[in-house]
Amino acid sequence: MTDHLNSAILLIHCPDQRGIVRAVTDFIFRHGGNVTALDQYVDPEQGMFFMRVAWSLDQFDLEREDIDAAFADALGREMQMEWSLEFTDHVQRMALFVSQHSHCFYDILARYETGEWRVEIPLVISNHETLRPAVERLGIDFHCLPVNKENKAQQEQKQLELLQHYGVDFVVLARYMQILSEDFVSAWPHKVINIHHSFLPAFAGARPYHAAYERGVKIIGATSHYVTADLDAGPIIEQDVVRVSHEHSIDDLVRKGRDLEKIVLARAIWQHLQHRVLAYRNRTIVF
Amino acid sequence: MTDHLNSAILLIHCPDQRGIVRAVTDFIFRHGGNVTALDQYVDPEQGMFFMRVAWSLDQFDLEREDIDAAFADALGREMQMEWSLEFTDHVQRMALFVSQHSHCFYDILARYETGEWRVEIPLVISNHETLRPAVERLGIDFHCLPVNKENKAQQEQKQLELLQHYGVDFVVLARYMQILSEDFVSAWPHKVINIHHSFLPAFAGARPYHAAYERGVKIIGATSHYVTADLDAGPIIEQDVVRVSHEHSIDDLVRKGRDLEKIVLARAIWQHLQHRVLAYRNRTIVF
Amino acid sequence: MTDHLNSAILLIHCPDQRGIVRAVTDFIFRHGGNVTALDQYVDPEQGMFFMRVAWSLDQFDLEREDIDAAFADALGREMQMEWSLEFTDHVQRMALFVSQHSHCFYDILARYETGEWRVEIPLVISNHETLRPAVERLGIDFHCLPVNKENKAQQEQKQLELLQHYGVDFVVLARYMQILSEDFVSAWPHKVINIHHSFLPAFAGARPYHAAYERGVKIIGATSHYVTADLDAGPIIEQDVVRVSHEHSIDDLVRKGRDLEKIVLARAIWQHLQHRVLAYRNRTIVF
Amino acid sequence: MTDHLNSAILLIHCPDQRGIVRAVTDFIFRHGGNVTALDQYVDPEQGMFFMRVAWSLDQFDLEREDIDAAFADALGREMQMEWSLEFTDHVQRMALFVSQHSHCFYDILARYETGEWRVEIPLVISNHETLRPAVERLGIDFHCLPVNKENKAQQEQKQLELLQHYGVDFVVLARYMQILSEDFVSAWPHKVINIHHSFLPAFAGARPYHAAYERGVKIIGATSHYVTADLDAGPIIEQDVVRVSHEHSIDDLVRKGRDLEKIVLARAIWQHLQHRVLAYRNRTIVF
Known part of the structure; x- marks a missing residue:
């Protein structure tokens, strides 16, 4: 349950809607990332979607400092997401x-x-x-x-x-x-x-x-x-x-x-x- | 942890004092009983003594209906005990x-x-x-x-x-x-x-x-x-x-x-x- | 943790590879399904990927009997998957x-x-x-x-x-x-x-x-x-x-x-x- | 569940027989001890009796070094007991x-x-x-x-x-x-x-x-x-x-x-x- 070093982790929540997992994994895939862990949960009472996804940065084609903006542009803004981005090698x-x-x-x-x-x-x-x-x-x-x-x-x-x-x-x-x-x-x-x-x-x-x-x-x-x-x-x-x-x-x-x-x-x-x-x-x- | 049939059980509580276990087991012993289970607990906050004792009636020399009175006379009254007497063969x-x-x-x-x-x-x-x-x-x-x-x-x-x-x-x-x-x-x-x-x-x-x-x-x-x-x-x-x-x-x-x-x-x-x-x-x- | 009726569930395993979750969720998305539960696990020792995904069939555009073949064509065969397809309304x-x-x-x-x-x-x-x-x-x-x-x-x-x-x-x-x-x-x-x-x-x-x-x-x-x-x-x-x-x-x-x-x-x-x-x-x- | 300082503890085992608890507590009582904890267990398969008893030495009238011999004389030998005697103030x-x-x-x-x-x-x-x-x-x-x-x-x-x-x-x-x-x-x-x-x-x-x-x-x-x-x-x-x-x-x-x-x-x-x-x-x- 420990993620590899040189990985990124996104903790996301947003209103539940169709296609969220697809959109997130598609973003990672298109930039060369390899998903190593993925968990999601929909709170049916609140209509909220929660997700944690980790992926290897080994062949990821975005610089670390550009990920947030790229993610916002690609889907974060449109899907009204709030998220935090973490890197596993940060002590x-x-x-x-x-x-x-x-x-x-x-x-x-x-x-x-x-x-x-x-x-x-x-x-x-x-x-x-x-x-x-x-x-x-x-x-x-x-x-x-x-x-x-x-x-x-x-x-x-x-x-x-x-x-x-x-x-x-x-x-x-x-x-x-x-x-x-x-x-x-x-x-x-x-x-x-x-x-x-x-x-x-x-x-x-x-x-x-x-x-x-x-x-x-x-x-x-x-x-x-x-x-x-x-x-x-x-x-x-x-x-x-x-x-x-x-x-x-x-x-x-x-x-x-x-x-x-x-x-x-x-x-x-x-x-x-x-x-x-x-x-x-x-x-x-x-x- | 199941007591044998044809046994008696006493559940006792009284103010804590010296010699309670001795007095209870002596009463049982003198009347021919064989203790099969005995647990006691002293609540130091309340100064109260609690006890559960089970014994075989096989060679016990008191009739069931006489035990309460005999126990009261022998020690119950003097030690200010409250107790209940049960028989394991009572369904x-x-x-x-x-x-x-x-x-x-x-x-x-x-x-x-x-x-x-x-x-x-x-x-x-x-x-x-x-x-x-x-x-x-x-x-x-x-x-x-x-x-x-x-x-x-x-x-x-x-x-x-x-x-x-x-x-x-x-x-x-x-x-x-x-x-x-x-x-x-x-x-x-x-x-x-x-x-x-x-x-x-x-x-x-x-x-x-x-x-x-x-x-x-x-x-x-x-x-x-x-x-x-x-x-x-x-x-x-x-x-x-x-x-x-x-x-x-x-x-x-x-x-x-x-x-x-x-x-x-x-x-x-x-x-x-x-x-x-x-x-x-x-x-x-x-x- | 109970899936809705009129849902489908896929239990999948295959060799681990890049893009599996994306491919599966994309398949569901393109056919109008809404993912309601998704769990995945990668066994790093064996290099195997395991997944369970449930989605609502309410607006899914494939007939039930066509899903297996469509899934095989779209990604199952290429990704060397083995899977079983279940329907939650089957008693x-x-x-x-x-x-x-x-x-x-x-x-x-x-x-x-x-x-x-x-x-x-x-x-x-x-x-x-x-x-x-x-x-x-x-x-x-x-x-x-x-x-x-x-x-x-x-x-x-x-x-x-x-x-x-x-x-x-x-x-x-x-x-x-x-x-x-x-x-x-x-x-x-x-x-x-x-x-x-x-x-x-x-x-x-x-x-x-x-x-x-x-x-x-x-x-x-x-x-x-x-x-x-x-x-x-x-x-x-x-x-x-x-x-x-x-x-x-x-x-x-x-x-x-x-x-x-x-x-x-x-x-x-x-x-x-x-x-x-x-x-x-x-x-x-x-x- | 911690025993008071200046207490003695006996851990005893012996063949099961009538009157053991009475004999042990009587020994302690007659020498002025006050039992503070007592647990016993009879193993019916092996016919063995086990007991742990702790008592305060505050008014006990035997010297520590004499307890073993006195216990042996009073009941230990006759009841074929094996026991160990401990003192709670020994670090x-x-x-x-x-x-x-x-x-x-x-x-x-x-x-x-x-x-x-x-x-x-x-x-x-x-x-x-x-x-x-x-x-x-x-x-x-x-x-x-x-x-x-x-x-x-x-x-x-x-x-x-x-x-x-x-x-x-x-x-x-x-x-x-x-x-x-x-x-x-x-x-x-x-x-x-x-x-x-x-x-x-x-x-x-x-x-x-x-x-x-x-x-x-x-x-x-x-x-x-x-x-x-x-x-x-x-x-x-x-x-x-x-x-x-x-x-x-x-x-x-x-x-x-x-x-x-x-x-x-x-x-x-x-x-x-x-x-x-x-x-x-x-x-x-x-x-």
Whole structure:
């Protein structure tokens, strides 16, 4: 499910109409591209068409910087498409926001250190100094920006500047424990991935494991989603669950949940890195 | 995990204190019983002790009708225990409440017909005539009691009389689609098992699959619980889930959910039949 | 995931080459079809391309009986394709082979009775009389063909004649407990669906729950696959699992396994009915 | 499910007989202990009784070093028990054996660094130098002992000496990729935990992901077990699985499997650390 290097990926959506796949694949074919992966989905409720197509650029006759315009001219404009064009050899730059719950952080770091993902982590932002040594050891910049009610707007401004300065492509909140303002979120639409420690929409908000314990559920979950202005209500990328029983104390739920959270978050990041996630309104199409 | 015939089962709870297991097993031992299964759980938050113990009556020297009093005298009263005493050779009588969604109904009927469970189904109550032939074919009485706002109190009164008349031990709402009144529910505490077609507490109330679709969850669930006056909030016996994706329409969720519902409900009934479920406040201990 | 009525479905495979999706969608487009679902997969190891495409026939300008030839002329022959063409309004005819383990049988019957699937069951074949009443009650023909070493070839001959006589499209072995001969299997390639009561390839052959118990596994499974001459080694359509523990006796494994088997088999049948399964060598592509 | 500090734990097995739980709890009660957890299981096939009991030592009137003898005198000898006595405040010492597949290693290290487990890791043994820096950074000793056919016996001798020198309680093979000799294994019975990258007994031996891909399974798994002389056949502690499809290449299976392996191994280690695992013949009772 990993696309070859030197490939292009188009993520498209538009009103459903006759001939879309044909038009897209015809465009690629006529310019010498070889389709290596193609997924499409029609949402019958909304009358919308969604597509992800990857093709090899080896014998493609358009320059990379000309593809967007050529695609618009050939069919994009006429078919009222919105799309994003990605190249598989671009190494994406991911910023990590962390706090003191470090299990997701360490899990991501190990994947980074072992080269599991094609990704660059230029900086980690935290509201605590705790994880600085672990970050700097890998040659990653660490910025400690403690946030409180008074300075939140200023600190977020600094965060946004840092993201720009470091040329970041997307942000991962690895149990960051702070709520981002609407301004921040709208500046990075579908570019901020969060992990929530419950099976959303159950137990949104604070202390989900306590709430799960109180309710006596037999299964707990974790949810990774894009952050929107509406807390814990953004489009869900990935969820998973694990069984629990009456024997599990809140501490046990927290312990079991940690493993769930880190795996669910890692899967969401992987899907995002592969350009497999297309968020539309409040749902995701994960190709 | 099935107890032998000619066994007794005690389900006990009491304030936690030193020596409970010893006292219970000593009582059984002194009267010639042989413990075949024993589970206990201490809830540290509530300071409560819970226990399920099964023993063979083969060489037990108390008559069945004397056990309760002897247990009370020996330790029950002193240790402030509440308990229920069950005998494994008693064939429990289960009433089914159904409506028109028949998948749980047919699943239970097949288990009944093939003798999978040790249970008697003397009657089925429905607010529709639809399933009468399937019920009567197996020699089970079928009572159609259509419920509307005006006659609800009267119809429930008839239902309660039927349950008494048929000597019913517990009730299963197999997608009955009607809300039982507080009066009904309090007359049958922890004796009415419902199946809700969502992963509670997410999507309580009506049309959970529609709500799940709208929210864009990646996993759907089903929950079996004892019915309490608080709708969809009773103690959970069993839950399970299945993965879905953007490709699944609401109809697909309903289709996948049907299989989940019938299996989750069947597991809950099985646990209940084995006297493995101890409900305390709003949680269950499922031994 | 259910295709509209009055649609056509093509299941295609061929050597991978440039322009396949374009060629197929162009063919459909030029004849007035509207693609409603499209999935494709390239097996890089084998250099093979696989595709499932569904389109509405509402404004398609070819007669149904002319599509195959037109497709062959337009691209099928040149691209060395093999394909099958299906129509969603054709109600497929499924034969059930059963024995005495009836849980899968009853589960399928309930789906049939409630119209869950678009399918016709014209006949049930068994080597025991046991289930005759349940079958005939629904107006389905029941044929009892007891099989032993001596008469196996003859009885299979009768079975094959019955399948032909009833115009059967595919066969489901719902815990039939008999091994079909190579002759039978090769007459119905990828048209006989079996359910095996283990997580294949673990515990192939007889008494898998006993073997699972002996091995002390913590999870048991069930596997639905197309039957090939090589016992329990045919292409897998669907698998699922459930947790067990040391507390579960063999009887418990059998009990839990029954629920797994019937759900896994039902899912495989559903996928097959939707023409979503493409078997190639010993693997399936399940679109 | 974590026992309090200053508690004792007994893991017992013996021939099944009347009055065992009573005798054990009576012993604890008479010496002033308060039972905080008790699990028992009777294997009806083997006629064996298994038990795990934990009790607080706060008011226990026996010295720790006298418990074994007192227990033997009071009931252990007479009831033909075998048992092990553990104390929850003893910090167990775990040796890690690693190679070059580092995902399990990093996962364990993160748990160690964050204090998730009550455990000491005094040394890591590897046949490669690769992970030395990551180990030594945490103040853990690293010993590189490359193994080949010729030096295997000598190197294992050194390993055994190191384990003794460092006072190790148990060994974890975190994808060590070497087969331990029968001599080594028998010196550490039920004290060496391995992670195998398949759902055993399916795909035992080398290259399980390749084999899983070839077989076309729809689910892959990982298995943690105690190492015995019989390769991949030791008593299973924990297993888990994840869904895959035709779209997943062998590389995808490896990628998804890594997450499975590290979680399954971590769960097994946690159970072992809690003294919840009792291996008997080739099965485990995991209380």
